[in-house]
Every structure is written in structure tokens, then in C-alpha cells.
Amino acid sequence: MSDYAKPIPTPSEDSQPYWEAARNHELKLQQCAACSAFRFPPAAVCSECTSDAYEWKPVSGKARVFSFVIYHRAYHPGFKEELPYVVAVIELDEGPRMLSNVIGCKPEEVRCDMPVEVAFEDITDEMTLPKFRPA
Amino acid sequence: MASLKDKYAIVGVGHSALGKVPELSDYGLQVMAVKAALDDAGxxxxxxxxVITHSHLLGAVRVHHQNLSERLGIDTAFGVSLSAGGATSxxxxxxxxxxxxxxxxKTVLCVHGDKGATRKTPGRGEGGGEFGPEYGLYGAAGQHAFGLTRHMHEYGTTHDHMGAIAVACRKHAQLNPVAAMQADMTLEDYHNSRWIxxxxxxxxxxxxxxxxxxxIVTSAERxxxxxQKPVHVMGMGxxxxxxxYIHGDHMTELGAKESGAHAFAMAGLTPKDIDTAQIYDCFTYILMATLEDYGFCKKGEGGPFVSGGRIELGGELPTNTSGGMLSECYIEGMLQIVEGVRQLRGECGPRQVKDAETAIISGNGGNAVCHSTLILRN
Known part of the structure; x- marks a missing residue:
């Protein structure tokens, strides 16, 4: 039994392959077979051209912090120990944006447009979270 | 289709007791608001x-137009519940x-009300989900705060600018006896308030x-x-x-830009023609970004624009003259319409904008994506 106290993602039919790749410390996104756009969050069709043909492809894990906030209150008891913590909108070099944490530096050192790279955190035997650290 | 400009009017407004009202249910609050509006309209x-209602409540109970109509004893020719968050108003x-x-x-009741203060709401972050809760993203504040961080980065916007908005709303609330927040607030008090x-x-x-x-909305003819002296709907957007909000420049350029452009085009007005603004202020930043997107100043110049008393009573654009959702009461934008109507009727006493003839009202919500605009005249 894990003593991990924070919420554990509940993958959907669409996102299962994303979380399976993360488990293997790989960041994979769907790439549209018609227009080559990468997309996130996972979805059955391309958000640019609506094609339903795609492949799960590894991406570089290189990114920048588009914007961020610093939580000073825990709205879930699992985050109490971590205060203050950073939640960021991460823009991957391949284009899509996702929410994640910036780790490996102090919250006050985080800046918009700061280069970051993916870092995987195994939270249970079955689940790994992609996070980002200064590159 | 011909323009609807000036074809429809608001003929009654009202609200329930505001603030902390533990003795009334959500429906109880809503029917009291309806009684007040009917009485106001005669x-x-x-x-x-x-009957049109807002389809969600902060609590577990969902209010629909049928439930409210049942309590009011009205069979409706048309009834619908809308879901556009704070843009619903x-x-x-x-x-x-x-x-x-x-x-x-022919004649429509638009109603919303909730028990945000005294209802025990379900805790945030309960239940499943992905791409947010696992990283500790909770609540509306976090989602809206990304926009201010980016705006600060791109345009040099500061906390002093946000403080000017908070202080302006508080000063206005002190002229409004039903506003919840009556204590003085200085810029220093703003800076000293804790981080959320x-x-x-x-x-x-x-x-x-x-x-x-x-x-209450009906035709200008009726x-x-x-x-009451009707308040006409000049522009809608x-x-x-x-x-x-995560996409493109959406966190710094709200739906307000396109919504405001529609409303101004329909009204045949420009921002210079507006006497008072009642802006959806779920957060200070959203008020500032909305004023930019409406064209009261250029994108990026909202910080200096809201400073120096420009949005206070006596300033160039008296904004949120009731104290707004920051200092009066939060009913997801409904009281912004009520205040706009009252200003145009000249009913606002010590907080009356002198000779107010036009007002712009905004709603913004649905995880910071939905926007709606009204331009009213007397």
C-alpha cells in the first residue's frame, strides 16, 4: 500500500497511453497523421484538422515555462508539506501546453519563458508524473 | 435580421438579502430576488x-428554471438554464x-443566486481527474492567476496596479449600505493581505x-x-x-475583446461614450484585462489605466460603483447588471455617477473562457 497522499490521476480511455509512457519515463503525445500537429490533452481527433489518424510519438521533453502560480495554501491535505509549491503552464518545444509542477529550484526563482526539461516522478508502483526542472 | 439595438429593455431589478443569509435556501434567496424585481417593475x-436561470450552483444542488418556476407558480412559455459560468449573467x-x-x-425573468457563504460545499479535489489536481491546481484563483503572471512578464504590470483596483472597489463599497466589506482598505493593507x-x-x-x-427583460414597446423608466439594451456581445485559458494568448486576451467589439458595434458607441463600467471582478486582474480588451486603453496599459483614481467615482471611468464582487457581494455578475440599471435610473445616492447615460456591463467565467457584454442606456 502506497502512502502517497496527493491525488493520483485517473486516466481516461484517451489518456491511457500517455500515462503508460510516463510510467516508462517517456513523454509521448499523439501526433496527427494528416497534419503532423502534436496535441494535448489526449483526444480522439486532432484539434487542428479533426483527423482521427494519429500515432503516439515521443517528444523531446524540452519546454519553457509559459506562466506559473505559487500556492501558499493547501486545498488538498496532500500538498501541505510542499507549500509553497509551483504549478506552471508548460509549453513543450513541439507546441502543446500542459500543466505541471516546476521542481528542482525555489519557487521565487521560477520565471516566465524559463527553459525547463521533463523529469519523471514515480508516485506509486503504477503511476508516474511528468514534472519539469530548470534546463 | 435588423439590429436589436434599443429594441429591448430592463424594466425591473432586485436582489435578496446579501452576504450571510443562513436562514434561506438557495431557492429561497432566488424567490426573494424575484419578488424584489417584480415589485421594482410594478x-x-x-x-x-x-424564466431563465443559471444552471449551476456552488453547492451540490442544481437549480433549473423548472424548479424555480415551480416555486414561483409560473407555467412558462419559455424556460431554459444556461451554463457559461460568470458570463451567464x-x-x-x-x-x-x-x-x-x-x-x-414576452417578458422574461433572469435569475441567479447561490449560498456561497453559508453552504457547506463539497471539498475541492475530491473524486477523480487528471492534468490538474495531481499537480495541486485547485480552485478558480489558480487558473486566473496564470494570466496575471504572464501579464506582469509581458507588460510590467505590478501589484500596485492590482491594489488600485481593490482599493477603488472598497471605497465604492463604503458608499453602498448593503455591501459586505465596509472597513477601510489602503494600498498597504492590500499588499499586507496574505497570499492565496x-x-x-x-x-x-x-x-x-x-x-x-x-x-426583468421585455420589449422597449411594452x-x-x-x-420604471426603462433601461434600454443598446449593445450585446x-x-x-x-x-x-491555456491556449494561445487567451490568458492575457479574454473573450472580452471580441465580445466587447460586438457590443460596441451594435450600440454604435466607442469606449469614450461610456459613463460607467460594471465589470466582472472575480479577481482584480480580470477587471483590468477586460478594460483593456474593451478598448478603454491599449493591451498592456491596463495597470497604469486603473491607477490614480481613474476608475473611482469622480474619475474618468467610475467602475464597479457598488463595490463589485471584490467588496459588495458575489452573485456571479448579476449585481453588475443591477448596479448598471440603478446608475442609469439615477438611484445610487452618494455613489451616483453624475448624469450617467450609458453603462457597460461584463460577465466572464467558465474557467476564464466565456465572456458576455451588455451596453445599456437610459
């Missing part, structure tokens, strides 16, 4: 043939006008309130013979950044 419930008035224009009904989610201080965030408000 109408009875039998004069109303349509102004959108209700627009759907009312469109429904009357389409011949669905950086870059938002406590005083960047709106209140949680009990309360309901109702607005409005002519009614009790709506637009949604539905790809999400």
Missing part, C-alpha cells in the same frame, strides 16, 4: 411568461431579448456570498408603459475562448 408573476439578458424577438415569449495563490493576494479575490438577484 409587475406580478402572472405578467411573466419566461449578461448572456441571460441576451437570450431573453433573442427569445422575445423570436416570438417565444501568488500573484493573487487575498484582496485580489472576490467574496464568497449568499445572495440572489433578478432582472416597457414604455411600465412603472458574447465570445468564448473555448480552447481554454
Amino acid at each position: 409587475l406580478t408573476k402572472n405578467d411573466v411568461d419566461a 449578461c448572456l441571460m439578458v441576451q437570450v431573453a431579448a433573442a427569445a422575445i424577438e423570436a416570438g417565444f415569449c 495563490v501568488w500573484p493573487f493576494h487575498l484582496f485580489d479575490c472576490c467574496l464568497r456570498s449568499d445572495g440572489a438577484a433578478a432582472v 416597457a414604455r408603459d411600465m412603472k 458574447r465570445a468564448n475562448n473555448s480552447r481554454g
